[in-house]
Amino acid sequence: MAILNHVITQLQTIYPPERISLVRSILAQHARDQSAHEAHLPDAVVWPLTTEEVSATLRVANEARVPVTPWGAGTSIEGNPIPVRGGVVLDLSRMDRILAIHDRDFQVTVQPGTLYKDMNKILARHGLFFAPDPGANASIGGMLANNAAGIRTVKYGATRDNVLALEVVLADGRVIHTGSRSVKQSSGYDLTHLFVGSEGTLGVITEATLKLAPIPAHISAAVAAFPTVADAAETVFDIIGAGLEPSALELLDATAIRVLNTDPNIDFPEKPTLFMEFSASNEAALAESMALVRDICQEHDALSFDSGVGRQERARLWHARHHLFETHVRYFAGQDFLVGDASVPISNYPALIARTAELMRQMGMTGSLLGHAGDGNIHTIIFYPPDDAAARERAMAFNDAFVSLALTLEGTSTGEHGVGLGKQKFMAKEHGPALEVMRQLKRTLDPNGILNPGKVLADS
Numbered sequence: 001m002a003i004l005n006h007v008i009t010q011l012q013t014i015y016p017p018e019r020i021s022l023v024r025s026i027l028a029q030h031a032r033d034q035s036a037h038e039a040h041l042p043d044a045v046v047w048p049l050t051t052e053e054v055s056a057t058l059r060v061a062n063e064a065r066v067p068v069t070p071w072g073a074g075t076s077i078e079g080n081p082i083p084v085r086g087g088v089v090l091d092l093s094r095m096d097r098i099l100a101i102h103d104r105d106f107q108v109t110v111q112p113g114t115l116y117k118d119m120n121k122i123l124a125r126h127g128l129f130f131a132p133d134p135g136a137n138a139s140i141g142g143m144l145a146n147n148a149a150g151i152r153t154v155k156y157g158a159t160r161d162n163v164l165a166l167e168v169v170l171a172d173g174r175v176i177h178t179g180s181r182s183v184k185q186s187s188g189y190d191l192t193h194l195f196v197g198s199e200g201t202l203g204v205i206t207e208a209t210l211k212l213a214p215i216p217a218h219i220s221a222a223v224a225a226f227p228t229v230a231d232a233a234e235t236v237f238d239i240i241g242a243g244l245e246p247s248a249l250e251l252l253d254a255t256a257i258r259v260l261n262t263d264p265n266i267d268f269p270e271k272p273t274l275f276m277e278f279s280a281s282n283e284a285a286l287a288e289s290m291a292l293v294r295d296i297c298q299e300h301d302a303l304s305f306d307s308g309v310g311r312q313e314r315a316r317l318w319h320a321r322h323h324l325f326e327t328h329v330r331y332f333a334g335q336d337f338l339v340g341d342a343s344v345p346i347s348n349y350p351a352l353i354a355r356t357a358e359l360m361r362q363m364g365m366t367g368s369l370l371g372h373a374g375d376g377n378i379h380t381i382i383f384y385p386p387d388d389a390a391a392r393e394r395a396m397a398f399n400d401a402f403v404s405l406a407l408t409l410e411g412t413s414t415g416e417h418g419v420g421l422g423k424q425k426f427m428a429k430e431h432g433p434a435l436e437v438m439r440q441l442k443r444t445l446d447p448n449g450i451l452n453p454g455k456v457l458a459d460s
């Protein structure tokens, strides 16, 4: 406690009173993310404005061995930013400036607290956008740290595929720059991509140069319903296998559609459904792709195929899809929930979907199966009564079986939400001896274990 008080006193010399807080209500806002993982209060929250302030904070905390947990927008769903060992939360939300738009290179350089939806509104004026598209309005720092992905990943890749250079503050306060603005890079070890996906456990990202994409000229969407989730999943495999490059390809089971239909603007048949979007530089190419997609859907007994969805309707569709998590929470109001996230190679996707749907049925789970099908990713959202330890155990047992299934199918325990707290138990099975190399990296970069301790590696 004396050490912590000493650190807080030193932080008070770095931050003016309005950018450091020990107030319980503020600490509580930084105690949990959007998951059901247990909340933990930090001891202090600070809001840096500059890299120098981040560096000074880490120097002080590292000398005293006090935990520091970076915080973006707090929208994680695997417990990633919960300060489980207390200490200081480094809230980067006020480092939110766009530093440079390199429009001729399709790049942008930003501070980590920049919210990606706000950034995309500004970039739209330049005809550009940052493609990784998680549902929530996440910060760029949080997206980098979790290697977030979303409905556009099938065409444009995850956050990891769209970053060129970083500024990172190490645990001891040193500031380093990784990568460059060149899209081709072959110089030295790839430190940029080491920090991406490290969930704030190896360093604090204070600046990032990202790749952008031009906003496509011609876009078309289609919605197709199928008799079973297995039919929908087979269709996904065939669409990708045909070399069609959807810019979004989402699978929703019948329960997810029922929940979606609570939106007064949406009314789909309650059947397993694919939401698809295709883009091209001209109308003819787009029409050709849509005709092929229709054929593939019909080969898989599609019950309906609605293409040429207009601009306004398309916006409504994606808005509803993006808010489906919150809509589920409202639909199953008062229930606790567990969100699953796993990913497999696309050839194994139909097996993952069919077997997960069967597992849900066999284990009596209430909830939905939905996901970014085009890149082999699926989520489960399982609801169970609160304060019911047995029901929670059953939900956890289902999640374990679901993740184990994905690993058996040559996949991964998390396609996009990260390890956080919930996926640590699968790390040994998934990574084998490589896990020890990860531990060595952690010890090298953060020997005192101050950066977001208790995350990614259970024993960090």
Ligand SMILES: Cc1cc2nc3c(=O)[nH]c(=O)nc-3n(C[C@H](O)[C@H](O)[C@H](O)COP(=O)(O)OP(=O)(O)OC[C@H]3O[C@@H](n4cnc5c(N)ncnc54)[C@H](O)[C@@H]3O)c2cc1C
Residues within 6 Å of the ligand: 033, 034, 069, 070, 071, 072, 073, 074, 075, 076, 077, 080, 081, 092, 112, 133, 134, 135, 136, 137, 138, 139, 140, 141, 142, 143, 144, 145, 146, 147, 148, 149, 150, 151, 199, 200, 201, 203, 204, 205, 206, 322, 323, 325, 326, 416, 417, 452
């Ligand atoms: C409704 C909803 C829908 C979602 N949909 C998706 C989806 O489709 N795809 C997806 O991938 N995720 C999704 N998510 C999860 C979440 O939005 C992403 O994981 C997102 O990247 C988290 O960003 P954040 O800014 O909220 O980060 P936080 O939750 O604040 O932090 C995330 C992690 O990053 C670390 N961190 C934050 N900033 C920095 C920094 N500057 N330097 C180093 N470490 C840092 C934190 O310590 C933590 O470990 C969804 C969440 C919700 C609530």
